[in-house]
Amino acid sequence: MLDHELINRTLGTALRTGGEFAEVFVEDKRSSSAMLDDGRVEELTSGRDRGAGIRVVVGETTGFAHTADLTEAGLANAAEAAAAAARGGGGGVREVSVTRVDGPRPTPARIPPEDVAKATKVELLSLADAAARAQGSAITQVSARYGDSRRRILVANSDGLLAEDDQVRTLFSVSCVATGDTGLQTGRESTGRTVGFELFDEADVEEMARTAAGRAITKLSARPAPSGAMPVVVGPGGGGVLFHEACGHGLEADLVAKSASVFAGRVGEEVATPLITLIDDGTMAGEWGHFTIDDEGRPAARNVLIQDGVLTDYMWDHLRARKEGRPSSGNGRRQSYQHLPMVRMTNTYISNGSDEPADIISGTESGVYVAELGGGQVNTATGDFVFGMTEAYLIENGEITEPIREGNLIGNGPEVLTRIDALGNDFAMGSPGTCGKDGQGVPVGDGTPTLRVTSLTIGGTAA
Amino acid sequence: MAELIDIANRVAGWALEGEAVEAFVVHQRETEIRAYEGDVESLTSAESQGIGVRVVAHGRQGYAYAGTLDQRALEETLREARDNATFAEPDEFNGLAEPDGVEPADLDLFDASMADFPTDEKVALAIELERLTRAADSRISGIESAEYVDSRYESAVATSTGISSLTRETGCYLSAYSLAEADGETQTGFGFSIGRGPGMLDPAKAAADAAERATRLLGAVKPETGRVTVVLDPWVTAQLLGIIGHTLTGDAVQRGRSLFADRVGEQVAVADLVLVDDATDPAAFTASMVDGEGLATRSTSLIDGGVLQGFLHNSYSARRGGTRSTGSAVRGGFKGAPGVGAQALTLRPGTRSQAELIAGIDDGLLVQGVAGLHSGVNPVSGDFSTGAEGLRIRNGELAEPVRELTIASTIQRLLLDIEGIGADLEWLPMSAAGVSVVVADVTMSGA
Numbered sequence: 001m002l003d004h005e006l007i008n009r010t011l012g013t014a015l016r017t018g019g020e021f022a023e024v025f026v027e028d029k030r031s032s033s034a035m036l037d038d039g040r041v042e043e044l045t046s047g048r049d050r051g052a053g054i055r056v057v058v059g060e061t062t063g064f065a066h067t068a069d070l071t072e073a074g075l076a077n078a079a080e081a082a083a084a085a086a087r088g089g090g091g092g093v094r095e096v097s098v099t100r101v102d103g104p105r106p107t108p109a110r111i112p113p114e115d116v117a118k119a120t121k122v123e124l125l126s127l128a129d130a131a132a133r134a135q136g137s138a139i140t141q142v143s144a145r146y147g148d149s150r151r152r153i154l155v156a157n158s159d160g161l162l163a164e165d166d167q168v169r170t171l172f173s174v175s176c177v178a179t180g181d182t183g184l185q186t187g188r189e190s191t192g193r194t195v196g197f198e199l200f201d202e203a204d205v206e207e208m209a210r211t212a213a214g215r216a217i218t219k220l221s222a223r224p225a226p227s228g229a230m231p232v233v234v235g236p237g238g239g240g241v242l243f244h245e246a247c248g249h250g251l252e253a254d255l256v257a258k259s260a261s262v263f264a265g266r267v268g269e270e271v272a273t274p275l276i277t278l279i280d281d282g283t284m285a286g287e288w289g290h291f292t293i294d295d296e297g298r299p300a301a302r303n304v305l306i307q308d309g310v311l312t313d314y315m316w317d318h319l320r321a322r323k324e325g326r327p328s329s330g331n332g333r334r335q336s337y338q339h340l341p342m343v344r345m346t347n348t349y350i351s352n353g354s355d356e357p358a359d360i361i362s363g364t365e366s367g368v369y370v371a372e373l374g375g376g377q378v379n380t381a382t383g384d385f386v387f388g389m390t391e392a393y394l395i396e397n398g399e400i401t402e403p404i405r406e407g408n409l410i411g412n413g414p415e416v417l418t419r420i421d422a423l424g425n426d427f428a429m430g431s432p433g434t435c436g437k438d439g440q441g442v443p444v445g446d447g448t449p450t451l452r453v454t455s456l457t458i459g460g461t462a463a
Numbered sequence: 464m465a466e467l468i469d470i471a472n473r474v475a476g477w478a479l480e481g482e483a484v485e486a487f488v489v490h491q492r493e494t495e496i497r498a499y500e501g502d503v504e505s506l507t508s509a510e511s512q513g514i515g516v517r518v519v520a521h522g523r524q525g526y527a528y529a530g531t532l533d534q535r536a537l538e539e540t541l542r543e544a545r546d547n548a549t550f551a552e553p554d555e556f557n558g559l560a561e562p563d564g565v566e567p568a569d570l571d572l573f574d575a576s577m578a579d580f581p582t583d584e585k586v587a588l589a590i591e592l593e594r595l596t597r598a599a600d601s602r603i604s605g606i607e608s609a610e611y612v613d614s615r616y617e618s619a620v621a622t623s624t625g626i627s628s629l630t631r632e633t634g635c636y637l638s639a640y641s642l643a644e645a646d647g648e649t650q651t652g653f654g655f656s657i658g659r660g661p662g663m664l665d666p667a668k669a670a671a672d673a674a675e676r677a678t679r680l681l682g683a684v685k686p687e688t689g690r691v692t693v694v695l696d697p698w699v700t701a702q703l704l705g706i707i708g709h710t711l712t713g714d715a716v717q718r719g720r721s722l723f724a725d726r727v728g729e730q731v732a733v734a735d736l737v738l739v740d741d742a743t744d745p746a747a748f749t750a751s752m753v754d755g756e757g758l759a760t761r762s763t764s765l766i767d768g769g770v771l772q773g774f775l776h777n778s779y780s781a782r783r784g785g786t787r788s789t790g791s792a793v794r795g796g797f798k799g800a801p802g803v804g805a806q807a808l809t810l811r812p813g814t815r816s817q818a819e820l821i822a823g824i825d826d827g828l829l830v831q832g833v834a835g836l837h838s839g840v841n842p843v844s845g846d847f848s849t850g851a852e853g854l855r856i857r858n859g860e861l862a863e864p865v866r867e868l869t870i871a872s873t874i875q876r877l878l879l880d881i882e883g884i885g886a887d888l889e890w891l892p893m894s895a896a897g898v899s900v901v902v903a904d905v906t907m908s909g910a
Contacts, residue, residue, distance in 0.1 A: 040551075040554060041550070041552045042524065042552075042554070043526055043551050044551060045525075045527065045798070045799060046526075046528075046543050047527055047529060047530075048528075048530065049513075049529075049530035050531065051530060051531075060499070060503075060504065061504065061505070061506070062504065063505070063506050063507075064506070065507070065508050066511070067510070068511065068512065068530050081508050086503075118547070118550045122551075140719045141720060143718075177843060179719070183845065184720070184844050185843070186843045225871075227871065227907075227908035228688035228909070228910070229688075229908075229909070229910055258606070258642075259642065260605065260651075262649070338509060338511060340505060340507065377837075379834065381642055381649045381651045382650060382651065382866065384834070384850070384852075385834075385850075386839065386849070386850030387838055388835060388848075406839075406844065407848035407869070407871060410835075410850045410867055410868065410869050411867070412867055438608075457869065457908050457910075458869075459849070459868075459869025459871050459906075459908045460871055460906070460908065461871045461872060461906045
């Protein structure tokens with residue numbers, strides 16, 4: 001993407017004010033999307049973003065600048081700006097020579113999205129619209145979105161590292177509105193993978209549309225969600241976000257370093273029931289949070305964070321790992337070349353247990369079954385987290401009965417981890433997500449088998 | 464670099480016979496400084512630009528963007544938008560805004576001193592903010608972040624239908640997230656100060672707020688489940704208004720996604736409630752002279768005397784609804800076509816202070832902060848459930864702090880259950896103003 005000599009000169013400029021570490025991150029990202037709403041393919045959008053972010057580290061200070069100008073002059077200006085931002089004591093000239101790392105090679109997309117005719121992409125939207133509306137006249141509105149992106153990155157730093165990746169992602173989602181006597185309800189289904197257009201070899205957009213429509217229609221007869229603390233059974237796949245919020249963020253080393261995490265200083269301790277093994281794994285080919293190298297050039301890795309209930313490690317980026325004198329865990333990510341990297345999750349999941357899912361439900365006298373979760377949020381310092389239930393049912397006398405309306409669940413991460421008393425053998429990955437942190441969004445995956453939390457607070461309105 | 468307006472006009476001028484072209488061009492400079500333990504943790508100096516082009520031809524719309532303004536990219540982007548349009552289905556209401564004779568309000572949104580404010584002084588402000596926050600209370604145990612951020616933003620919209628408008632604005636803020644600790648328990652709080660220029664920033668206020676919000680939650684317990692009267696802090700009200708704003712757009716109504724569709728002229732809120740969206744209010748931090756399509760912003764009455772007055776419109780939803788744009792086209796940057804949205808929502812304030820509102824409540828909850836609004840509130844169905852923290856109200860006074868609870872109702876009920884609005888109107892860094900609001904009969908879920 002950039003000439004090696006130009007990279008070397010740019011890193012040299014970046015180090016001129018005494019920087020201890022310098023890095024050039026080059027990104028060239030093309031995106032395209034198509035949107036159907038209100039029965040019509042409304043619009044296609046496509047675009048390109050290309051530029052470089054340069055960071056210089058001196059002591060505890062990081063200087064950062066970015067530019068869309070990838071000429072020698074543009075890169076030199078950005079390097080000088082980053083260097084000025086991180087002024088060191090020293091100065092002088094430091095030669096840098098980057099060498100290509102024989103790291104893992106990116107898996108090429110089998111069908112690159114740019115090779116697919118726009119008309120073919122648009123056709124998927126109309127199929128989904130028709131399939132959703134065929135579910136009944138209660139479906140009064142349908143929107144569907146197709147999106148793809150190809151993100152090529154190059155990372156080079158003053159340690160001599162040079163690495164590249166080529167990340168292709170494809171996404172499809174359907175949202176429906178159902179109208180009934182009780183008002184409007186919504187249902188959504190989405191799939192997204194780090195693959196090309198071959199996504200649709202497996203993903204059946206009509207089936208997705210029927211699922212989304214079914215969720216909206218089911219909720220028309222939903223009762224208000226109960227309120228108060230009760231047992232909650234979380235279904236396979238869609239429940240993974242629970243752990244993303246309950247403990248994933250709290251295991252990010254940047255938050256741990258500032259004591260802004262309830263899990264700070266607890267490595268080696270039993271933080272969860274022995275049923276729980278939590279893994280963050282950027283190597284899971286095809287998954288939404290997958291990549292070959294992270295945005296600091298480090299190969300993706302499989303990191304066990306909690307093993308049989310015991311906290312084994314945090315997630316690390318270059319800066320935090322360097323300070324501790326250990327390698328990064330491949331969790332340094334950024335939204336774009338305009339952002340500084342920080343510690344981020346990739347694909348975070350709870351590995352399989354041995355219980356039969358049906359036994360978990362029948363063994364629950366009364367409570368709530370959550371089939372699908374929406375977004376969540378956590379305060380890592382207190383451990384308190386919330387997430388939305390987008391498809392949930394009452395459990396009465398050991399059986400899943402009536403659907404309940406949307407609401408939030410609230411819990412405390414460290415407490416919830418110790419209250420999981422059943423773990424199923426039906427592991428599945430959930431829907432593709434965008435994780436937000438400090439204003440930066442990155443694609444993440446999560447997954448879990450069916451599990452039961454003995455007590456979580458359901459935020460409904462019914463007594 | 465060429466003037467933005469010239470670039471926008473040039474691209475719009477490339478429109479072919481039978482098509483309409485809109486060019487939206489932005490240029491932004493930003494500085495972000497984070498302080499930690501008395502030193503600079505990171506300093507980002509950023510300059511970014513981009514163009515978004517919308518083409519409407521034969522009722523079909525296409526959009527394309529590029530993160531650069533070089534000549535070749537401008538031409539390519541237009542070509543791509545034109546090509547994209549051929550794959551969309553036609554809609555008779557598609558089109559661009561046209562000049563409507565409304566003069567933009569004369570607002571001073573650009574503080575020229577920002578350009579000359581030295582980086583060293585920005586650094587000093589961030590470090591001072593961190594120091595003041597740590598010093599504000601002996602129970603402050605750490606800082607999650609303390610930062611100074613400023614931006615100089617310029618954008619131009621030009622169309623082949625006669626729109627040509629330029630916006631320039633500056634803004635800056637200080638924000639601090641603090642950690643407070645007592646008896647092994649940690650709580651967090653935030654504080655901020657915002658202004659058009661650095662002269663308006665008040666690090667002491669930001670630090671004091673961050674410290675107080677964290678320390679007053681120390682010792683918080685999980686409350687019993689029940690129904691209570693809640694007082695929403697201005698910060699919480701503003702976030703809630705932002706969500707209600709989504710339901711009051713012509714777009715949501717026309718697409719069958721608004722719980723307020725078909726309700727114009729009906730009583731949707733308590734009798735004395737007045738809700739206005741007014742981006743011409745210079746006190747609003749989101750004030751602007753023109754909207755995302757280059758039309759003058761204006762004041763739009765949404766609810767008056769509790770009665771629904773109408774909806775917000777951009778040029779598309781106005782055409783489709785047989786009405787005029789309310790100057791409510793909003794953009795989330797240059798990477799997408801404009802939608803419709805509120806820009807500066809405000810409730811008409813009452814006459815009582817928050818303390819006076821609290822004094823009238825026997826059994827209640829002051830909601831200091833909410834979490835998960837984006838996942839817990841469904842603006843289509845109106846279902847409302849959010850994580851919350853705050854202080855219990857007993858016999859007219861603030862009592863013990865509470866955490867790990869949710870409050871729930873529906874948007875429909877909530878507007879009818881309002882029992883009081885405070886005098887403490889405050890513009891916040893979002894598209895709505897905050898004010899204390901009392902709501903009766905809200906479900907509080909806890910233990």
